[in-house]
Amino acid sequence: MQKIIQLAQKLINIPSLSPNDAGCQKLIIKKLKKLKFNIELMPFKNTTNLWASRGTGTTLTFAGHTDIVPPGNIDDWTFPPFEGTINNNVLYGRGATDMKGSLAAMIIAAESFITQHPNHQGKLSFLITSDEEGEAIYGTKKIIETLINRHEKIDYCLLGEPSSCNQLGDTIKNGRRGSLTAKITIHGIQGHVAYPNLAKNPIHIAITQGLNTLINTIWDHGNNIFPATTMQISSIRSGIHSNIIPSQIDIECNFRFNNISTPHKIQDKVNNIMKKHNLTYNINWYLMATPYFSHPGKLMHATIKSIEHFQKIKPKLDTSGGTSDGRFIKKIGAEIIELGTINQTMHKINECVNTIDLKTLSKIYKNIIERVLLS
Structure with a gap:
């Protein structure tokens, strides 16, 4: 041996x-x-x-x-x-x-x-x-x-x-389980940090609205074969300077999904969350594995x-x-x-x-x- x-x-x-x-x-x-x-x-x-x-x-x-x-x-x-x-x-x-x-x-x-x-x-x-x-x-x-x-x-x-x-x-x-990645961009209006009334901070919007809902969403409860679908945020990027309100925030998250929550169902739920909060956004989806x-x-x-x-x-x-x-x-x-x-x-x-x-x-x-x- x-x-x-x-x-x-x-x-x-x-x-x-x-x-x-x-x-x-x-x-x-x-x-x-x-x-x-x-x-x-x-x-x-x-x-x-x-x-x-x-x-x-x-x-x-x-x-x-x-x-x-x-x-x-x-x-x-x-x-x-x-x-x-x-x-x-x-x-x-x-x-x-x-x-x-x-x-x-x-x-x-x-x-x-x-x-x-x-x-x-x-x-x-x-x-x-x-x-x-x-x-x-x-x-x-x-x-x-x-x-x-x-x-x-x-x-x-x-x-x-x-x-x-x-x-x-x-x-x-x-x-x-399968693996589905979403690269989300939430758009705001760039401006001076001293004049927030003249800008729209996408970081604040994302944290208080879209991301909070995403994190607390129950995607499904699993079944006798697979555990529940999970979502984890893996990356957040934004900003070009300390005194500038950025124009956008880029978020990357990954879903580990079972045979209940199909990629199509997950995409629909995420889009509905974004629309519910009246966010200006775009998403690129990447199906890594079924x-x-x-x-x-x-x-x-x-x-x-x-x-x-x-x-x-x-x-x-x-x-x-x-x-x-x-x-x-x-x-x-x-x-x-x-x-x-x-x-x-x-x-x-x-x-x-x-x-x-x-x-x-x-x-x-x-x-x-x-x-x-x-x-």
């Missing part, structure tokens, strides 16, 4: 800032070739993609990404972000939990399974991209489009995103049983959190489960993962393969 840690360290050593794979997939391909996987590179624009498979029949796919977010101020890290330092059974580095650790666990799980079952039934495959943390335009989306056009199928997909919250395996995901939900099936049953076997806990099913590439994979008709490491340090300074968790995760992954392909 030391192989998992060594592979995770090698991947962490590579500063694969999205969408630059920087050689991570070459390491992975080298491992998969030894296991007699058929390797297909699917580069699109500046994105490196990999589709690897072996066997025929019912298909179980491991999906993940090699790209990472920037480390931030390196001086703030206790251990350098690209050295893969281990301290007290904890592996530190950018991508340790999101998601190079999971990738290593997947690959070693496949290696162990194939060594034990060299003539296994079914098809085992890997779908890996370097464009998940960025725009996600030329990554998994393009791979799935290619597979659909070739009439290939994925029956089951294990996505290695860091799903666990406090204990490995305590949470798995079978869906995600919600997806995967109905429970054989893969979910196998995942729950495997977690119960190794962790002695029953995982919670969850659809909250950020978006994932599951939204693209769902289009090929696969049952999807997201299962990975503890997510508490992802994208943070001192991102890390417990090495014992990585070894256990690999055992869980292997057990899931056996339950899905051999039963």
Whole structure:
């Protein structure tokens, strides 16, 4: 099981800032070739993609990404972000939990399974991209489009995103909410701060009227599949000088929405709020992701049983959190489960993962393969 840690360290050593794979997939391909996987590179624009498979029949796919977010101020890290330092059974580095650790666990799980079952039934495959943390335009989306056009199928997909919250395996995901961004400009009249009667301050208007209503609006109450839709203001910009009342205020907010509040419904509500307060405004909308939900099936049953076997806990099913590439994979008709490491340090300074968790995760992954392909 030391192989998992060594592979995770090698991947962490590579500063694969999205969408630059920087050689991570070459390491992975080298491992998969030894296991007699058929390797297909699917580069699109500046994105490196990999589709690897072996066997025929019912298909179980491991999906993940090699790209990472920037480390931030390196001086703030206790251990350098690209050295893969281990301290007290904890592996530190950018991508340790999101998601190079999971990738290593997947690959070693496949290696162990194939060594034990060299003539296994079914098809085992890997779908890996370097464009998940960025725009996600030329990554998994393009791979799935290619597979659909070739009439290939994925029956089951294990996505290695860091799903666990406090204990490995305590949470798995079978869906995600969508993401909708609004860039709102509220217009006023520019003037001298000493003569407010001759101007119209868009900041005052926005805060006391439009924004206050937006913040306090209940978009929906959620349902038995998804939590409620939420709205968060992420940016407010205005002003060019301390003694000038600005002519406009620019506000950026993001909606994480379920299958109750569609983008169209959200847009209508926001427009009605602006009109109710007689604001002069314009909005640009950006649909970043639509919600997806995967109905429970054989893969979910196998995942729950495997977690119960190794962790002695029953995982919670969850659809909250950020978006994932599951939204693209769902289009090929696969049952999807997201299962990975503890997510508490992802994208943070001192991102890390417990090495014992990585070894256990690999055992869980292997057990899931056996339950899905051999039963």
